[in-house]
Amino acid sequence: MSSIPPENLLMGVPKKGRLHEQCMKLLVQGAGLEHKRPERLDIAHCTDLPVTLVFLPAHDIATYVAEGNVDMGITGMDVIEETEPQNKDLSIVAKLGFGQCKLAVQAPAAEGLKDASVLAGKRVVTSFPAIAEKYFSKYENDSTGKTKIKFVSGSVEAACGLGLADAVVDLVETGTTMRAAGLEIVETIMETEAVLIKNVNTPYPALVETIKKRIEGYQTATKYQMIQYNVQRENLEKALAITPGKRSPTVSALEESGWCAVSALVHKKDAAKIMDELERVGADSILIFSISNSRM
Numbered sequence: 517m518s519s520i521p522p523e524n525l526l527m528g529v530p531k532k533g534r535l536h537e538q539c540m541k542l543l544v545q546g547a548g549l550e551h552k553r554p555e556r557l558d559i560a561h562c563t564d565l566p567v568t569l570v571f572l573p574a575h576d577i578a579t580y581v582a583e584g585n586v587d588m589g590i591t592g593m594d595v596i597e598e599t600e601p602q603n604k605d606l607s608i609v610a611k612l613g614f615g616q617c618k619l620a621v622q623a624p625a626a627e628g629l630k631d632a633s634v635l636a637g638k639r640v641v642t643s644f645p646a647i648a649e650k651y652f653s654k655y656e657n658d659s660t661g662k663t664k665i666k667f668v669s670g671s672v673e674a675a676c677g678l679g680l681a682d683a684v685v686d687l688v689e690t691g692t693t694m695r696a697a698g699l700e701i702v703e704t705i706m707e708t709e710a711v712l713i714k715n716v717n718t719p720y721p722a723l724v725e726t727i728k729k730r731i732e733g734y735q736t737a738t739k740y741q742m743i744q745y746n747v748q749r750e751n752l753e754k755a756l757a758i759t760p761g762k763r764s765p766t767v768s769a770l771e772e773s774g775w776c777a778v779s780a781l782v783h784k785k786d787a788a789k790i791m792d793e794l795e796r797v798g799a800d801s802i803l804i805f806s807i808s809n810s811r812m
């Protein structure tokens with residue numbers, strides 16, 4: 517690694533895999549962490565804030581943050597759960613709304629298993645051995661014995677077909693990988709998504725707060741749009757009930773008597789329906805604007 521300025525906060529970022537691209541988008545577009553990553557180097561210094569990005573395997577980031585080797589990071593809740601007993605100095609700063617999937621016990625569909633208890637004592641392959649061990653321990657007894665949990669670092673879905681396992685514990689998002697391998701979910705262990713984490717003893721709490729605020733502002737901007745419309749005062753109450761805003765809508769008088777202009781934040785997913793409803797209560801000149809970033 518090239519030298520890191522001693523005053524810089526270190527941020528662990530998944531270096532590849534499922535979370536990499538969305539993390540980079542969030543950190544650059546959302547938190548303004550512009551940087552130049554020299555080719556083949558796993559660190560990059562940011563130009564706007566005293567932050568150095570450290571590109572690490574997603575599965576190691578919780579450990580680096582918990583140990584305080586890096587101050588903050590982004591990884592999945594699943595990874596945090598897997599490293600749980602060592603995480604007393606790790607805290608979750610924000611859920612990030614991407615990397616959503618579930619961790620599930622999967623077995624060959626042909627077996628038609630209805631619950632995971634019948635797999636206690638059998639062979640289970642996974643990249644999450646601690647979670648799997650804890651999960652199966654509740655089904656174990658003297659006759660089943662301990663479940664034989666084996667770690668593999670990837671392509672977990674192949675283990676049953678290759679004869680290495682009776683079942684796997686793996687992530688499922690669309691289910692495509694699972695179905696292609698002839699597997700089906702027997703039980704879901706947990707839902708997971710990407711999270712922003714910090715070490716509670718970081719010497720840079722103010723910088724952590726700044727990054728958190730920037731990310732929250734960006735998340736709001738991506739979730740909301742601004743709606744603006746004109747409406748007659750007699751219909752204002754009905755219109756405001758449709759667009760109550762995040763805190764409250766802005767209402768200003770128009771030159772034309774009896775009319776006012778309203779602007780308010782609306783959920784992007786509801787925008788079209790809200791426009792229909794506003795039209796029905798007599799609003800006109802209804803405009804929707806995208807927001808590129810925000811601070812509430």
Ligand SMILES: Nc1ncnc2c1ncn2[C@@H]1O[C@H](COP(=O)(O)OP(=O)(O)OP(=O)(O)O)[C@@H](O)[C@H]1O
Pocket residue numbers: 530532533534535573574575591592593594595614615616617669670687688689690708709710
């Ligand atoms: N299919 C998926 N959909 C959504 N999120 C996922 C999916 N697979 C993994 N994740 C999330 O991304 C994290 C990293 O998983 P990924 O499979 O990318 O790991 P990796 O081993 O670092 O990358 P690679 O598989 O490319 O080596 C997981 O811990 C999980 O939180």
Ligand SMILES: O=P(O)(O)OC[C@H]1O[C@H](OP(=O)(O)OP(=O)(O)O)[C@H](O)[C@@H]1O
Pocket residue numbers: 533534669670671672673686687688689690691692693694
């Ligand atoms: O339900 P799906 O949408 O198919 O996604 C689930 C797959 O994604 C992840 O693996 P990934 O493709 O990242 O590769 P890996 O097996 O090397 O980890 C995960 O381990 C599953 O295999």
